[in-house]
Amino acid sequence: MPIVVLGLSHKTAPPEVRNRHTFPTERITEALGALRDYTGVREAAIVATCNRLEIYADVDDYEIGVDRLKDFLTTYRSMRVDDFDKYLYTLLGAQAVEQLCRVASGLDSMLLGEAQIVGQVKEALTLAGRAHSTGPHLNRLFRIALECGKRARTETGIGRDAVSLGAAAVELASRHCGLAAAEVVVVGAGKMGTIVAKHIAARGAATLAIVNRTPARAQSLAASIDGSAHGIGELPQLLRSADLVISATGGGAFLITESMLQTACAARSKPLLIVDIAVPRDVQPSAAMLERVTIYELNDLQQVIDATLDTRRAEIPAVEAIIAGVVREYMRWYQSRVAVPLIASLRRKAEAIRLAEIDKLFARLPELDSHQRELIAGASVSILNKLLHAPVTRLRESAAESGALRSDTTERLLDLETLGARLEEQLAEALRPPRPRRRG
Secondary structure, three states: OOEEEEEEEOOOOOHHHHHHOOOOHHHHHHHHHHHOOOOOEEEEEEEEEOOEEEEEEEEOOHHHHHHHHHHHHHHHOOOOHHHHHHHOEEEEOHHHHHHHHHHHHOOOOOOOOOOHHHHHHHHHHHHHHHOOOOOHHHHHHHHHHHHHHHHHHHHOOOOOOOOOHHHHHHHHHHOOOOHHHOEEEEEOOOHHHHHHHHHHHHOOOOEEEEEEOOHHHHHHHHHHHOOEEEEHHHHHHHOOOOOEEEEOOOOOOOOEOHHHHHHHHHOOOOOEEEEEOOOOOOEOHHHHHOOOEEEEEHHHHHHHHHHHOHHHHOOHHHHHHHHHHHHHHHHHHHHHHHHHHHHHHHHHHHHHHHHHHHHHHHHHOOOOOHHHHHHHHHHHHHHHHHHHHHHHHHHHHHHHHHOOOOHHHHHHHOOHHHHHHHHHHHHHHHHOOOOOOOOO
């Protein structure tokens, strides 16, 4: 089963490695277009989130296919193999199928059971569709993974008690800062920044400033939570009085630099708490060495998240049972595809036999009008379908069980002479006039 996944995630790579190898959404379609040109890679899709980069592919050969994907990463992204190779994981066949189901179900997320991942997997499928890089195998795989994710959340409690990275960031900050009396700055008015701002507002912060590159978005969010809106140029000034800064843009460049904080600290006497939940980071790492500045980042949220997820962890076995069933079903379907060309050939040959038998029958019965001929032709199609049902089903089952077709099984199921004889016999039976009823 040549489906593979090559990736790195929060489980295998530290934040600085993930930051270096983030894959911007706007470049995924272009990247998949380039990946289509690699021989041996029949289908491909990329799942890129804050905490993972995974390439799913249907390949001609496992070993060659994985080498092609690695070559693509090093060439397209100008990466050095020794820079990331030790952080990569490779999963093959059923393991690759299971991985996508685990991702869509939230079992492989940093935040167990997160809801956003379903949308991200769906977006990966959409982008692959635009790039025309998927076909029947990955399209079906992503659809069943999305369905698996939905089932996990409706049939189990894996998504119960809403938790988000934004909420966890605010909870972590509240343990080190009195939010009710704090001057808070939220950097970023996107999805994550909005979540953070709403949680801060609910905690009753003294002041709440929203900073964003696009002023209109900052104004819209600020108006909804009774805060103030500011452009990115005002951030240095806001740092001089803030008690807490939560940054969530992930634009790729450091918005809060060491020199910016040095200048701000020179004008203030109280400590400053910063929670950076952006990927890549918004805060320059060297700023953590400054006095009176405490910086927490994404990995520091794990303790907070762990404390709120006990109920979700109890649901893991139920989700894994759903995933196991989905993986089995997909594998049976995938392996049964081996029989598709043979089944198509069988149907073509059987149809040729049907037409030949019909022609012979019509030659013997020239008195039949066009309507009668149509009825007989329709009956022959129905009879043929019934005759083919058993051998076609057995072909699919044989392929699904082993991923291959034994020659003796194939020969036994494709006995076309017998099929033709049975077709002729059943057509004759269908045309035989009804026997007169005996009167008692």
